[in-house]
Amino acid sequence: MGDLLQVNGLTKKFGGVTAVNDVSFQIGEGEIVAVIGPNGAGKTTLFNMISSYVQPTEGEVLFKGKKLTGRKIFDLAHLGISRTFQNLQIFSNMTVLENVMMGTSVNLKTNVFSAGFRLPSVKRDEEYAYKAAYDVLTMMGMNDLLHEQAGQLSYGLQKKLEFARAIVYKPELIMLDEPMAGLNDAETNTMAGYISDLKEKGHSFLFVEHKMATIMQLADRIVVLDFGTKIAEGTPDEIQKNEKVISAYLGEEVI
Numbered sequence: 001m002g003d004l005l006q007v008n009g010l011t012k013k014f015g016g017v018t019a020v021n022d023v024s025f026q027i028g029e030g031e032i033v034a035v036i037g038p039n040g041a042g043k044t045t046l047f048n049m050i051s052s053y054v055q056p057t058e059g060e061v062l063f064k065g066k067k068l069t070g071r072k073i074f075d076l077a078h079l080g081i082s083r084t085f086q087n088l089q090i091f092s093n094m095t096v097l098e099n100v101m102m103g104t105s106v107n108l109k110t111n112v113f114s115a116g117f118r119l120p121s122v123k124r125d126e127e128y129a130y131k132a133a134y135d136v137l138t139m140m141g142m143n144d145l146l147h148e149q150a151g152q153l154s155y156g157l158q159k160k161l162e163f164a165r166a167i168v169y170k171p172e173l174i175m176l177d178e179p180m181a182g183l184n185d186a187e188t189n190t191m192a193g194y195i196s197d198l199k200e201k202g203h204s205f206l207f208v209e210h211k212m213a214t215i216m217q218l219a220d221r222i223v224v225l226d227f228g229t230k231i232a233e234g235t236p237d238e239i240q241k242n243e244k245v246i247s248a249y250l251g252e253e254v255i
């Protein structure tokens with residue numbers, strides 16, 4: 001399995017605080033990697049560096065051998081990387097369909113939402129965006145909500161909507177920051193099902209999550225952070241038995 005993503009020695013210092021300290025790991029094609037660790041361990045900062053929201057103090061990230069570090073956020077989408085956020089980032093005043101259509105703009109030649117002229121290329125792009133968004137929303141059982149205002153949806157549905165927007169342009173690597181947070185058990189299982197299905201289709205995932213059962217079920221490999229440092233990496237089985245991880249994070253009850 002070739003490496004899709006290589007994280008090499010990432011460090012981030014905020015003034016006197018070292019939020020992430022010399023963290024390295026890889027993600028192979030079609031692999032699901034989870035990042036876990038106690039609150040404040042540096043998970044979100046690591047995520048932000050990988051997705052170019054935050055520049056590292058040291059280290060670099062390669063995607064299919066190309067350097068990501070220093071690129072614009074929009075470039076990442078073009079390269080085939082998407083991400084969701086711990087705090088939902090949907091367009092509340094737009095409809096469900098429009099939100100997901102926005103996610104397709106990376107694959108379009110024209111800007112569907114600002115194009116003033118009714119050129120054939122704009123129409124083709126609009127049709128593409130509509131069909132791609134419709135197909136994803138149908139797959140996720142949300143096709144009866146197409147014209148609802150996104151801000152009016154329940155929290156669980158808004159999480160699904162953000163996920164739909166992240167996957168609509170079929171990125172190779174999908175980064176999810178706490179995709180199950182705030183979801184009930186049924187919603188969590190549904191979300192886990194979508195992730196497994198996409199893995200079957202060859203997509204790779206990097207996700208941060210606190211729900212242990214879901215992580216153990218989904219992840220091929222787990223990276224554990226504590227105080228910004230990687231203290232362990234391994235399969236779910238290995239991580240559950242790792243003494244350092246148990247004392248730093250998991251506690252005795254999980255084993």
Ligand SMILES: Nc1ncnc2c1ncn2[C@@H]1O[C@H](COP(=O)(O)OP(=O)(O)OP(=O)(O)O)[C@@H](O)[C@H]1O
Pocket residue numbers: 014017018019037038039040041042043044045046
């Ligand atoms: N912009 C910032 N400026 C200063 N310190 C920051 C900044 N962002 C994060 N930190 C600090 O870096 C450390 C890591 O924070 P981070 O949010 O990455 O942890 P986390 O593992 O994602 O936590 P949680 O599980 O609570 O989301 C913390 O000590 C935090 O206070």
